[in-house]
Amino acid sequence: MSPTIDPVTTTQTMPSQTSVVIIGGGIIGLTAALALSERNIPVVVLEKGRIAAEQSSRNLGWVRKTNRHLFDIPLAQAADRLWAEMPERVGADVGYRQAGIMFVGRNEAQMAMHESWINSVQGLDLNSRLLSRREIEQMVPGGQEAWAGGIFTASDGRAEPTLASSAIARAAMAKGAVIIENCAVRTLVRTGGKVSGVLTEQGEIRCDQVLLAGGLWSRRFLGNEGVSLPTLPLICSVMRTRPMEGPTEIAVGAPDFSFRKHHDGGFIVTQRGALDACITWDHVLLSRQYLPAIRAQRHVMRLSIGKEFFSDLALARRWKPGAVTPFEKDRIRDPQANPNLNEEALRNLRAAWPVFQQAQIAQAWAGTIDITPDSNPVIGPIAQIPGLTVATGFSGHGFGTSPAAGQLAADLLTGSTPIVDPAPYSFKRFA
Ligand SMILES: Cc1cc2nc3c(=O)[nH]c(=O)nc-3n(C[C@H](O)[C@H](O)[C@H](O)COP(=O)(O)OP(=O)(O)OC[C@H]3O[C@@H](n4cnc5c(N)ncnc54)[C@H](O)[C@@H]3O)c2cc1C
Numbered sequence: 356m357s358p359t360i361d362p363v364t365t366t367q368t369m370p371s372q373t374s375v376v377i378i379g380g381g382i383i384g385l386t387a388a389l390a391l392s393e394r395n396i397p398v399v400v401l402e403k404g405r406i407a408a409e410q411s412s413r414n415l416g417w418v419r420k421t422n423r424h425l426f427d428i429p430l431a432q433a434a435d436r437l438w439a440e441m442p443e444r445v446g447a448d449v450g451y452r453q454a455g456i457m458f459v460g461r462n463e464a465q466m467a468m469h470e471s472w473i474n475s476v477q478g479l480d481l482n483s484r485l486l487s488r489r490e491i492e493q494m495v496p497g498g499q500e501a502w503a504g505g506i507f508t509a510s511d512g513r514a515e516p517t518l519a520s521s522a523i524a525r526a527a528m529a530k531g532a533v534i535i536e537n538c539a540v541r542t543l544v545r546t547g548g549k550v551s552g553v554l555t556e557q558g559e560i561r562c563d564q565v566l567l568a569g570g571l572w573s574r575r576f577l578g579n580e581g582v583s584l585p586t587l588p589l590i591c592s593v594m595r596t597r598p599m600e601g602p603t604e605i606a607v608g609a610p611d612f613s614f615r616k617h618h619d620g621g622f623i624v625t626q627r628g629a630l631d632a633c634i635t636w637d638h639v640l641l642s643r644q645y646l647p648a649i650r651a652q653r654h655v656m657r658l659s660i661g662k663e664f665f666s667d668l669a670l671a672r673r674w675k676p677g678a679v680t681p682f683e684k685d686r687i688r689d690p691q692a693n694p695n696l697n698e699e700a701l702r703n704l705r706a707a708w709p710v711f712q713q714a715q716i717a718q719a720w721a722g723t724i725d726i727t728p729d730s731n732p733v734i735g736p737i738a739q740i741p742g743l744t745v746a747t748g749f750s751g752h753g754f755g756t757s758p759a760a761g762q763l764a765a766d767l768l769t770g771s772t773p774i775v776d777p778a779p780y781s782f783k784r785f786a
Contacts, residue, residue, distance in 0.1 A: 358517050372561040373397045374391075378576065380400050382754055400535070403539035415623050419512075422458065434758050446522075450513070465503065498708050541555060550563075586726060591625060626696040635667040732746065732749045734763050
């Protein structure tokens with residue numbers, strides 16, 4: 356089950372050459388394609404399934420600076436500006452509303468974390484502020500929980516994943532980009548060590564540069580090219596309610612639920628305090644690198660070992676050029692929503708804001724997130740493979756920054772002044 360994406364008619368015929376090939380038609384590949392096509396650079400996006408059918412349509416749509424790493428905030432601020440300009444740029448509503456994001460805390464330990472984050476971003480002009488219980492009640496009326504306090508950033512907001520990717524794809528195509536769905540890229544083609552094209556299931560395209568924006572598949576693609584990118588999958592379950600009267604336009608995150616208004620008048624709800632970690636061989640291979648993250652986040656992870664271990668093991672890690680790849684065998688990763696987590700989220704939400712007693716669930720789905728060891732993306736060149744740039748590993752928060760992240764990738768590909776300092780996103784940090 357997946358959210359319904361605003362349909363886009365893409366191209367059927369694959370050109371034999373271009374300037375830049377983008378592997379992956381998620382929000383990152385699409386925003387990069389938009390930026391490149393606006394610079395009149397020939398670009399072809401190749402998507403193994405349907406555009407935005409994996410993480411980029413399944414996410415919650417939060418566009419936030421709150422609780423980001425200090426070094427990730429300039430990218431988020433740049434993204435805010437680009438989200439605000441997006442409707443005019445793409446000629447369509449992408450659901451962007453700067454209605455604010457609030458996190459509420461149940462105890463002093465949770466509030467201490469919010470306070471420490473606020474202190475760390477002093478001087479960045481974010482207008483984030485701590486909230487008392489009384490302020491929470493005024494801003495989100497009808498609550499029943501005795502919150503210890505909260506944190507609020509008025510300039511945070513939301514955009515609509517099922518609208519945004521399609522609108523961006525349409526605009527990129529109108530500006531000259533070619534987007535081809537159901538076309539998996541199998542391998543890079545190199546000449547004299549440098550990228551000179553890609554081999555797809557429909558044949559070869561020659562190009563000068565490749566951007567890999569393959570989400571959770573980037574690790575497998577790079578592994579076959581001899582490069583180890585550390586990312587691990589985590590599954591997040593989500594629900595959408597039918598249209599209803601809600602307490603606020605603000606997106607609210609509590610320790611064990613979150614909600615935000617959907618453009619049709621319903622709400623997007625999730626169990627914020629739990630993600631499914633279905634063990635795969637990669638968890639075994641990368642466990643040492645992730646130990647600090649696992650220690651810090653173990654209360655959030657629901658570990659299990661089951662059929663995912665074996666289905667993942669059955670997918671090839673190495674293949675020869677021309678062989679059928681895992682990307683063709685798994686066109687759209689569509690994990691099952693965890694009904695227990697969704698029930699927990701709804702129960703906790705209803706206890707906190709009883710207006711949600713009337714919530715009727717219209718749809719439930721899940722999405723697989725690609726997490727790096729430090730929970731930040733990799734955006735930049737891969738030194739071992741000249742001509743290859745990656746923008747991947749967005750660790751569950753790449754939708755919000757996507758307009759700026761895609762632009763940063765485009766800047767790096769074209770040698771333009773980067774929209775923000777790319778140093779924190781370098782692949783070298785995992786060396
Ligand atoms: C449930 C959930 C909730 C989330 N909530 C938020 C949120 O509120 N705010 C936020 O900022 N972020 C959120 N995220 C994270 C956000 O969705 C992602 O960071 C973002 O969508 C990543 O975009 P992407 O383009 O890198 O990846 P994807 O959307 O996964 O796109 C990658 C694409 O590449 C394609 N591909 C891969 N390999 C190949 C190949 N070899 N050939 C051709 N195509 C290929 C795939 O089919 C896929 O479509 C959430 C994620 C999930 C799953």
